Amino acid sequence: MSNITNTIEGEEATRRDFLHIAAAGGAGVGAVMAAWPFIDQMNPAADTLALASVEVDLSAIGEGEAVIVKWRGKPIFIRHRTQAEIEEANAVDVAALPDQQSDADRIKSGHEKWLVVTGICTHLGCVPLGSKSGDEKGEFGGWFCPCHGSHYDTSGRIRKGPAPLNLAVPEYAFLSDTTIKIG
Amino acid sequence: MAKWQTIKPENKALAWVEERLPVLALVSNVVGPDTPTPRNLNYFWNFGSLAGLMLVVQLISGIVLAMHYTPDTSLAFDSVERIMRDVNYGWLIRYMHANGASFFFIAVYIHILRGLYYGSYKAPREVLWMLGLVIFLLMMATAFMGYVLPWGQMSFWGATVITNLFSAVPVVGEDIVTLLWGGFSVDNPTLKRFFSLHYLLPFVITGVVILHIWAKKVSDSGNPLGVEVQSSADQIPFHPFYTIKDAFGVGVFFFVFAAFIFYDPNAMGHPDNYIPADPLVTPDSIVPEWYFLPFYAILRSITFDIGIPFTDIVIIPAKLLGVIAMFAAIIILFFLPWLDTSKVRSTRFRPTYRYFFWFLVADMVLLTIVGGKKPEGIWPLLGLIGTAYYFAHFLVIMPLLGKIEKTLPLPESIAKACAPKAQAAE
Numbered sequence: 235m236s237n238i239t240n241t242i243e244g245e246e247a248t249r250r251d252f253l254h255i256a257a258a259g260g261a262g263v264g265a266v267m268a269a270w271p272f273i274d275q276m277n278p279a280a281d282t283l284a285l286a287s288v289e290v291d292l293s294a295i296g297e298g299e300a301v302i303v304k305w306r307g308k309p310i311f312i313r314h315r316t317q318a319e320i321e322e323a324n325a326v327d328v329a330a331l332p333d334q335q336s337d338a339d340r341i342k343s344g345h346e347k348w349l350v351v352t353g354i355c356t357h358l359g360c361v362p363l364g365s366k367s368g369d370e371k372g373e374f375g376g377w378f379c380p381c382h383g384s385h386y387d388t389s390g391r392i393r394k395g396p397a398p399l400n401l402a403v404p405e406y407a408f409l410s411d412t413t414i415k416i417g
Numbered sequence: 418m419a420k421w422q423t424i425k426p427e428n429k430a431l432a433w434v435e436e437r438l439p440v441l442a443l444v445s446n447v448v449g450p451d452t453p454t455p456r457n458l459n460y461f462w463n464f465g466s467l468a469g470l471m472l473v474v475q476l477i478s479g480i481v482l483a484m485h486y487t488p489d490t491s492l493a494f495d496s497v498e499r500i501m502r503d504v505n506y507g508w509l510i511r512y513m514h515a516n517g518a519s520f521f522f523i524a525v526y527i528h529i530l531r532g533l534y535y536g537s538y539k540a541p542r543e544v545l546w547m548l549g550l551v552i553f554l555l556m557m558a559t560a561f562m563g564y565v566l567p568w569g570q571m572s573f574w575g576a577t578v579i580t581n582l583f584s585a586v587p588v589v590g591e592d593i594v595t596l597l598w599g600g601f602s603v604d605n606p607t608l609k610r611f612f613s614l615h616y617l618l619p620f621v622i623t624g625v626v627i628l629h630i631w632a633k634k635v636s637d638s639g640n641p642l643g644v645e646v647q648s649s650a651d652q653i654p655f656h657p658f659y660t661i662k663d664a665f666g667v668g669v670f671f672f673v674f675a676a677f678i679f680y681d682p683n684a685m686g687h688p689d690n691y692i693p694a695d696p697l698v699t700p701d702s703i704v705p706e707w708y709f710l711p712f713y714a715i716l717r718s719i720t721f722d723i724g725i726p727f728t729d730i731v732i733i734p735a736k737l738l739g740v741i742a743m744f745a746a747i748i749i750l751f752f753l754p755w756l757d758t759s760k761v762r763s764t765r766f767r768p769t770y771r772y773f774f775w776f777l778v779a780d781m782v783l784l785t786i787v788g789g790k791k792p793e794g795i796w797p798l799l800g801l802i803g804t805a806y807y808f809a810h811f812l813v814i815m816p817l818l819g820k821i822e823k824t825l826p827l828p829e830s831i832a833k834a835c836a837p838k839a840q841a842a843e
Binding site: 261270271272274275276277279280281282 | 504
């Protein structure tokens with residue numbers, strides 16, 4: 235077999251070398267292209283994506299009440315804030331917060347009474363208490379996470395405890411004064 | 418058996434691993450430069466590696482389909498439709514799997530016919546041949562159960578008909594069928610166990626494939642001349658010669674495979690299987706997948722009882738006889754090494770047997786056609802003739818012809834017949 239190896243391993247690049255590299259390269263590109271469908275099938279399917287946005291009717295939520303709706307498998311807190319709660323959220327010194335954000339950045343202007351946040355504690359993913367009447371709302375009147383004791387205020391901002399960030403505000407828009415579309 | 422070569426890689430880390438677990442040597446000795454292989458293998462020897470590759474295609478696409486499929490009678494059909502419509506590339510992966518089964522059988526049938534033509538079942542390769550038949554039987558079971566999973570009309574009625582075969586077993590037949598079903602008809606328990614077994618069996622097949630390749634390593638590849646290897650002049654290393662030849666074969670085979678997947682993915686399927694299973698309505702005609710048709714034809718061809726002549730005593734009823742004939746059609750292949758009495762392996766040197774080989778192929782084609790037709794008119798008679806000839810080939814023609822046939826002179830060696838120059842250099 236040695237004479238065969240010698241022809242392949244000549245000193246200069248030969249037509250045979252070129253053919254080897256071209257064939258191996260072509261096969262490699264083909265393999266990667268063939269692999270892609272098998273990877274992409276794990277991404278969300280069309281029917282999963284079709285359910286990626288939900289519309290919520292706000293008219294049934296009374297002042298001071300909150301509801302939890304499910305969006306993309308996650309809880310979304312929608313809170314109809316009282317005037318006192320809005321003022322409380324605005325009165326905070328933003329510079330003193332762990333995650334600096336003003337209340338205005340977390341709501342849609344003109345709809346100050348509506349707070350829409352993702353109900354997942356930014357610490358380790360538990361669902362904080364505070365949406366139901368009778369729930370523990372924490373020291374700042376917003377939400378309280380029972381897992382490791384994070385306190386959120388009436389703007390959903392982290393005020394005390396191990397969570398690093400404010401409750402996330404999902405992508406949403408007002409379709410009318412009483413209807414929002416999340417996602 | 419060819420000598421086992423060890424490998425000492427120059428890289429120290431590799432050498433350290435190789436000393437403790439010689440995987441490089443394993444590859445090199447089975448499909449590598451240390452695997453001396455007859456120099457005269459023709460393209461029919463490509464179909465072993467193609468069958469192995471199709472097993473891999475079926476495993477990968479099947480594992481992916483199982484991520485999206487639901488084995489429940491109320492959800493199975495819809496979950497398959499969801500794969501077709503919603504899952505990213507789901508249509509592609511399912512068509513790969515469905516057509517992959519057909520192409521797996523195409524590769525295996527050509528592989529088996531190659532073995533029949535060139536006498537690959539003869540000593541010392543009997544166990545190699547029988548392991549191949551075990552793989553074939555496991556494939557049939559796997560393919561049958563896989564076809565049930567989409568829970569369409571053909572799935573349901575195919576499952577009903579095939580499981581009912583076991584009711585032909587005397588005394589305990591009905592009990593066996595109830596046991597297979599997990600109920601009193603093909604239903605949810607049946608679907609769930611079929612799914613479980615359909616996932617399991619491919620790994621059993623993989624295990625037997627490893628034994629099959631091991632047996633090949635022990636007895637070495639056969640070759641078109643059927644003359645055993647005598648010196649290294651008869652051989653070339655598996656790598657690069659046959660790895661490249663196999664790779665070229667893969668290119669051609671996948672070209673045809675892809676043509677079916679992309680241009681006519683349902684050509685080998687049955688439209689009735691896109692109708693959800695209905696236990697109250699049997700489709701106009703129940704047809705198995707094409708690769709089962711010859712055996713289905715044999716099953717249906719037996720419509721007479723065997724009894725004591727001139728009395729009404731039935732020893733074997735027609736239903737049981739049909740089932741026995743169908744299973745015997747495959748079991749008989751296990752005895753081929755002894756049924757073939759010829760001392761010459763390759764049909765190339767058996768001028769008379771060559772005709773009978775092609776008669777057998779024509780008979781299988783006939784049975785395939787009969788299996789796809791409704792059993793009326795001329796077809797049942799043709800099926801019976803075809804079945805009779807199939808068994809006559811193995812039980813009468815092969816044993817007798819081997820004794821009386823005047824064979825052609827065999828070449829002295831592979832090298833002498835195929836590469837006189839290499840012989841001279843030796």
